[in-house]
Amino acid sequence: MATATLEKPKKAKSAKKTPGKAAPKRAAAKKNASNAGVLSPAKTVQMNVRIDAALKKQGDRAFERIGSSPSEMVRALWRYASRHANDPETLRHLVEELEGEGEAQDVILEPTRRGWEIMEEAYHALGITPAPLPEDDEERLAYYDELKEEAWLDRQRERGLR
DSSP: OOOOOOOOOOOOOOOOOOOTTOOOOOHHHHHHHHHHTOOOOGOOOOOOOOOHHHHHHHHHHHHHHTTTOOOHHHHHHHHHHHTTTHHHHHHHHHHHHHHHHHHHHHHHHHHHHHHHHHHHHHHHTOHHHHHHHSSSSHHHHHHHHHHHHHHHHHHHHTTTTT
């Protein structure tokens, strides 16, 4: 049977004081340790991420609609990850859900894309030159949402509710 002996920790050598520079205080070190995980301007880092330009544009617009910014959303994601650091399944589930969302959105957008194509074909067959349509799906959906809102407001006015 092996036995272990405990030794008294050796005292750290004191740092030599440099004229004009104060040695770090233990209280400050304790204070900094107690603030671990708290975001303070002195302890921030900059992250650089490469992302598809169209995806960034679409995401920026989406965040703007909810009154947020990409930086705020990244910080929120990091806070979520830090809160669930001991629960990797929760993080895996979130990532899988977010990655699968793109596939689900494609399934949802396909009828919309086909509708735009049918509309363009009809205009062409009738010799009508329509106003240029938005190029990407997000812009088309935003355009469609605007049209729906205008139609809803028109109905409200017709009913005397606006």
